[in-house]
Amino acid sequence: MKNVLGDKKSILILVGPALLVYTLVMLVPVIWSLGYTVFEGNAIVGFTFVGLDNFATMIGDTRVHDALWFTIRYAFVITIGQVLFGYALSLLYVFVLRRSSSIVRTLVFFPVVLPTVAVALMFQKMFEVAPQNGLVNELLNVVGIPSVDWFGSAGSAFLVIAVMDIWRSMGFYGVLLYAGLVDIPEETLESARLDGASGLKLVRHIVIPLSLPVLLSSIIFSINGTLKVFDSVLALTNGGPGTTTSPLTLYMFQTSFTYGEYGYGSTIALLLTILCLVVTVFIFRSSRRDLTKG
Amino acid sequence: MTTRHSRRRTLALVAGVGSAALLLSGCAGGGGGGGSSSPDEFSLLTNSENAELPAIFTALSEDACATENEALPFTSDSVPQTNLDQRLQLLAGQNALPVVYSAGNAPALTKTLDDSGNVLDFESTLTELDAIENIEPAAISTIEALYGGFKVLPFEYNIEGIWYNKTIFADNGVEVPETWDDLVAAAGTFDDAGVTPFSASGEQGWPITRLLGNYIFRTLGPDALQKVTDGDAKLTDPEYVEAAQAVADLGAEGYFGQGVGSIDYDTATNQFLNGSAAMFYMGSWALSDFNDAERNQVGLDNIGFMPFPNVEGGEGDSSQIAANVGLPATFNAKTYDSKVGDWLSCIADNYGSEALTSQGRVSGFKVNTPVDDLPALTQEVQERIATTEQAVLWFEALFSTKATTTSQTNAAQLVTGDITAEEFMELVQNDL
Numbered sequence: 109m110k111n112v113l114g115d116k117k118s119i120l121i122l123v124g125p126a127l128l129v130y131t132l133v134m135l136v137p138v139i140w141s142l143g144y145t146v147f148e149g150n151a152i153v154g155f156t157f158v159g160l161d162n163f164a165t166m167i168g169d170t171r172v173h174d175a176l177w178f179t180i181r182y183a184f185v186i187t188i189g190q191v192l193f194g195y196a197l198s199l200l201y202v203f204v205l206r207r208s209s210s211i212v213r214t215l216v217f218f219p220v221v222l223p224t225v226a227v228a229l230m231f232q233k234m235f236e237v238a239p240q241n242g243l244v245n246e247l248l249n250v251v252g253i254p255s256v257d258w259f260g261s262a263g264s265a266f267l268v269i270a271v272m273d274i275w276r277s278m279g280f281y282g283v284l285l286y287a288g289l290v291d292i293p294e295e296t297l298e299s300a301r302l303d304g305a306s307g308l309k310l311v312r313h314i315v316i317p318l319s320l321p322v323l324l325s326s327i328i329f330s331i332n333g334t335l336k337v338f339d340s341v342l343a344l345t346n347g348g349p350g351t352t353t354s355p356l357t358l359y360m361f362q363t364s365f366t367y368g369e370y371g372y373g374s375t376i377a378l379l380l381t382i383l384c385l386v387v388t389v390f391i392f393r394s395s396r397r398d399l400t401k402g
Numbered sequence: 403m404t405t406r407h408s409r410r411r412t413l414a415l416v417a418g419v420g421s422a423a424l425l426l427s428g429c430a431g432g433g434g435g436g437g438s439s440s441p442d443e444f445s446l447l448t449n450s451e452n453a454e455l456p457a458i459f460t461a462l463s464e465d466a467c468a469t470e471n472e473a474l475p476f477t478s479d480s481v482p483q484t485n486l487d488q489r490l491q492l493l494a495g496q497n498a499l500p501v502v503y504s505a506g507n508a509p510a511l512t513k514t515l516d517d518s519g520n521v522l523d524f525e526s527t528l529t530e531l532d533a534i535e536n537i538e539p540a541a542i543s544t545i546e547a548l549y550g551g552f553k554v555l556p557f558e559y560n561i562e563g564i565w566y567n568k569t570i571f572a573d574n575g576v577e578v579p580e581t582w583d584d585l586v587a588a589a590g591t592f593d594d595a596g597v598t599p600f601s602a603s604g605e606q607g608w609p610i611t612r613l614l615g616n617y618i619f620r621t622l623g624p625d626a627l628q629k630v631t632d633g634d635a636k637l638t639d640p641e642y643v644e645a646a647q648a649v650a651d652l653g654a655e656g657y658f659g660q661g662v663g664s665i666d667y668d669t670a671t672n673q674f675l676n677g678s679a680a681m682f683y684m685g686s687w688a689l690s691d692f693n694d695a696e697r698n699q700v701g702l703d704n705i706g707f708m709p710f711p712n713v714e715g716g717e718g719d720s721s722q723i724a725a726n727v728g729l730p731a732t733f734n735a736k737t738y739d740s741k742v743g744d745w746l747s748c749i750a751d752n753y754g755s756e757a758l759t760s761q762g763r764v765s766g767f768k769v770n771t772p773v774d775d776l777p778a779l780t781q782e783v784q785e786r787i788a789t790t791e792q793a794v795l796w797f798e799a800l801f802s803t804k805a806t807t808t809s810q811t812n813a814a815q816l817v818t819g820d821i822t823a824e825e826f827m828e829l830v831q832n833d834l
Contacts, residue, residue, distance in 0.1 A: 131601045150728065151495025238661030239669050260818050346484070349663050349820060350812040350829075365488040367804040383646045 144374035152368065162375040171351060172376060175359040179383070182269070182341075183334040189274035190330045194281025195323065199311065202289045203280065213286070217279035224276075230345030231272045235259065262352035265345050269353060273340055281326050288322025289315065322393050327387055335384050356380045381400060440738045444474045444745050445500035447493075449729055451667055452504065454559055454690055454761050456480070458753065461760055467748040469473045474741040483606075483729070487511055487803060494520050499734045503743055508798065508806040509548045512732065516553055517570035522733035527554040529809045531743055540787070541766025545727055548799060554730035556766020557753065560685035561786055562724040562796070563709045564613065565692075567700055570597055570680040578706065580720075582617070582648065589657045600652065601679030603670040604662035607810030608798070610649065610817055612683055615797025616710035616724060617645040623717035624794045630834070631800040632776060637831040638824065646816060646823035653817025663814035683710075686783045687728050693762040693777055701817035702777055707735055707786070718794070723786065725793035727766060805833040 113119065145162055150156040166172050197216060201209040219227060226286045235258040236242035245255040292315065300314045316323070338357040341347065347354035347362075354362075356376055364373025444463075447545075450457050456478040479500070481489045487506045493592035494515055513769050528534040533795065541556035564585075571578070571588075574595050579585040589599035602609040618626045622641060629635040635642070649824045659679070671691050674682035677700045681687075692698050692705055709720040733746065738796040754767030762780050764787065776784075798806040809830045816826045 111428055148430050150491060152491060152514055152520070206730050231663075236661070236664065238659065238665050238672065255660065257663070257818070260661060260814075261820055346811075347810060347816070349818070350815040351808075352815075352820075361488075362807065366807055367802075368511075 110210050139373045141377055144371050145378055147371040148369065150364075150368040150370045155371070158371065162372050165372060166222075166375050166379065171354075171359060172356075172379070174351065175354050175356045175376075176379070176383075178266075178353060179335055179337070179355040179357075182266075182337060183331055183387075185270050186273050186334045186337075187330040188326060189270060190277050190281050191285075191323070191326050192280040193274060194326065195285050197278060197282030198285035198289050199315070201286045208365075209286075213279075213283060216282055219276045220280045222276075224339040225343045227272060227276055228340055231344060232259075233269060235268050259345055260349060262349065265349060269341060269344055272344060273334075276340070277330075281330065284326055284329075285319065285322060288319040291322075292318045320395075324391065328391050331387055331391070332384055335380065335387065356383075367396070419811040439827075440739045441474065441501050441742065441755045442797045443501070444471070444742065445502070446476070446478040446731070447489070447500045447503040448478065448480050448731065449486045449504050450480035451483050452480075452729065454687075454757075454763060455504075455731060458557075458757050458761060458763075459749075461756055462749065462752055464674075466752040466756065468747060470741070470744045470748050470787065474745060483507065486729075487807075489513065496516065497736065499736070501734055501737050502731050503734065504729055504731050505554050506803065508801060508803045510802050510806075512549055512553055516549075516551070519735055521553050522735045522738055523551065523553070524555060524733075526745070527733075527738070527746065528552075528750060531747045531750070533747050536750040536754070536768050536770070538768060540765045541727060544725055544793065545730070545766075548727070548795065552617070554732040555749075556765055557728045557731055557757070558687050558728040559766035559787065560687050560726055560728055560764070561783060561790065561793075562616075562683070562685040562726065563707055565674065565682045565684060565688065566706050566708060567674070567677060567680050568704050569700070570677070571706075573616070578708050579711050581711050582620070585711050586652070588656070589652065589681075593655065593657055598673065599657040599677040599681060600659075601665075601673040601682045602658050602662060603665050603667045604658070604814030604817065605664060606668045606670075607813035608796075609667075609670065609683055609799050610658075610662075610813040611809050612724070613652075613710075613798075614645050614649045614676070614813075616797075617648050617713060618797070619722060619724075619794045620644060620710065620713040620718040620720070621645065621716040624722050624792060626718075627797065627800055637827040637834075641822050643827050646826050649825045650816050650819065650826075654819055658817055662817055672697070685724075685726065685728065688785060689777075689780055690761045690763055692779060702779060705779060707779070707782060713779070722792045723790050723793045724796055725787070725790065726796060726799075762791040801834060805830050808833045 110336055133226040144155075146157060147155040148158045148162070165321055201213060205212055207321050232242075234243045235245070237245055237255050237257045237260075241249065241255055244258070249255060256264060258268050295319070297310070297314060300310055305313060336357055340362070341353060341358060345353045347358045351359075354380065360373050360380065362374060363369050407570055446456060446459060459476055459478065463476040486504060487508070490499070490503065490506055490511065493503075499515075506515070512521060524537075525534070527602065528537065537556065538559065541559045542552055544559070545552055545554055545556060562700055566578070570592065574591050574597075576591055577584075577590045579588050590601040604610060615627065621644065626635070626642075630637055630642070637643075653662070665673075670682070671684075671688065673679045675691065676696045690703055695702075698705075709723050712718075732744065750767065751770060752768070754765055754769040755771040755773060757763040757765045757767070757824050758773045758776070758780075762777060764780065764784055797808050801809065812821060812826055812829055815821045821829075
């Protein structure tokens with residue numbers, strides 16, 4: 109085996125096909141898109157070189173500012189929600205339900221495998237106000253609160269998106285973090301208990317530090333996923349009302365494919381890429397410090 | 403020697419991989435170009451809200467155009483109207499547009515497609531086919547005003563206005579409004595009586611901006627929006643903002659009912675047809691829904707039509723009815739050949755009669771086979787079209803795709819009060 113992997117040719121043969129496919133479907137379009145940032149036009153009318161005009165436009169474009177702010181708000185709220193609820197679920201699996209947690213895990217994980225559009229349609233119906241009240245408004249009416257037009261204002265539409273996306277993905281983070289928690293040696297927990305740690309104290313001083321690597325992976329995973337949110341927002345609110353729930357991805361998509369401005373769309377895509385990169389690097393850097401020794 | 407040999411082998415491998423990549427990308431390009439050659443199907447792509455065009459084409463393919471259908475079989479596909487522009491741009495970029503396709507939401511997109519050779523010139527093609535006399539001259543002139551040439555076919559020719567429920571009007575003692583003030587007063591009466599005054603789809607947005615456009619035409623005259631396009635006026639000018647404010651005021655009073663932003667096209671139509679709304683601004687394309695006895699619970703005789711009313715002291719008047727060719731369809735110039743030409747001739751000959759017979763649709767095609775027993779409302783529309791001397795367009799007709807999208811996606815917010823009239827007009831003006 110060592111001989112095989114020591115030979116550069118065999119490495120090339122083993123890696124080559126996958127690398128070729130990766131290059132064709134990932135790297136080439138990425139570099140292509142990067143090239144588009146200095147052009148204007150689309151596939152129908154052709155392209156003209158505009159230098160850094162797209163970047164100048166982007167700096168002054170209020171829609172980009174709004175979309176960027178929405179993206180950051182969304183990523184922040186959803187990441188906290190997903191990881192927090194996921195962590196709470198994993199603690200529930202490990203410390204409360206223990207061996208009988210499998211059925212609950214399966215049920216909570218179920219929304220993860222449902223198609224986003226189906227989930228979005230379900231939430232649309234649940235929060236509907238016209239032509240007839242959905243489940244949520246009916247419940248509000250029962251307790252004497254008048255119906256709310258959930259998708260009619262930016263704040264309430266954001267709330268519905270947040271509830272849907274957290275509900276949809278917390279099961280996934282629950283399982284991910286559960287895998288990290290079951291790795292904590294029982295002896296360590298036992299000795300902590302003998303030393304008098306229990307409940308929150310045990311979680312704060314033993315469980316969290318020991319599950320930190322997987323917690324961190326979850327945060328990076330979640331924040332990168334949420335910064336690139338597209339399908340759930342598109343299916344649930346289509347960026348509305350107006351453009352108040354439009355993330356960068358949706359604005360990029362509309363700019364490129366509805367307005368036919370491929371160059372400007374690519375410039376927005378570049379902004380998103382840089383944002384993801386900065387956030388990831390920031391989280392990696394801040395995690396270098398070993399909290400267990402702090 | 404061995405190193406040199408292996409380096410050469412590595413080089414050869416890299417070259418092999420490179421040429422494979424080139425070959426693959428070459429294949430991709432070639433595949434896309436396939437759309438430009440002679441088609442093997444008479445393919446149609448429409449917005450899914452338009453169920454009529456595929457239905458009429460199917461009827462033609464089974465009867466009047468059966469021979470053409472045998473030579474080039476008819477197939478159809480659809481895409482939601484909100485996604486139509488994206489689909490058209492992607493397909494055009496790949497040279498894969500179908501033979502017939504719904505033109506984009508904004509005429510600007512059709513012009514772009516035309517500039518890149520994707521749109522057939524009907525003036526020369528129909529003249530060549532000796533079929534140009536099958537198209538109504540009024541329809542051709544509307545198309546030319548919108549598209550800068552005869553670039554789309556008038557599969558529908560519509561007038562727009564406010565359809566009203568006669569019973570609701572009579573029950574509440576309301577006369578057909580002559581002025582905007584009367585209209586607002588009528589809406590107030592219906593609202594007090596617990597009837598939704600206007601049924602409108604905020605999800606689509608355009609049924610709301612149509613009111614805005616008409617208000618502008620009534621106050622500032624038929625060339626008001628042309629001035630905006632030419633840069634002689636701005637939507638943020640006070641006289642334009644006044645129109646947005648008038649529509650926003652209707653929303654502020656709750657005259658569009660609850661959750662207007664979530665109401666889609668079909669729901670809005672149903673609200674009017676099940677009698678829960680008193681008025682419905684729409685084009686005469688809605689006649690096919692009105693003529694559908696299963697859907698129309700209020701009865702065909704119970705529906706009346708009024709043009710958008712006058713605004714007191716305004717330069718325009720209600721005889722200038724909004725007219726359009728709907729969301730028309732056009733032919734792909736790149737797939738045009740003699741078989742497609744046969745289909746086009748057959749459509750030009752028979753579409754007018756077939757559309758009127760099977761769907762009650764008034765189109766811009768001449769009715770070559772007389773149709774009897776037309777519903778009274780359809781006849782009224784036909785008469786109005788015939789007697790209209792000056793037609794006006796709609797709010798976004800001359801705007802770019804971006805401004806059109808901005809206008810339509812923010813319309814619901816205008817009437818729910820989430821943005822002010824000034825903000826709305828500024829958003830649209832910025833994207834012009």
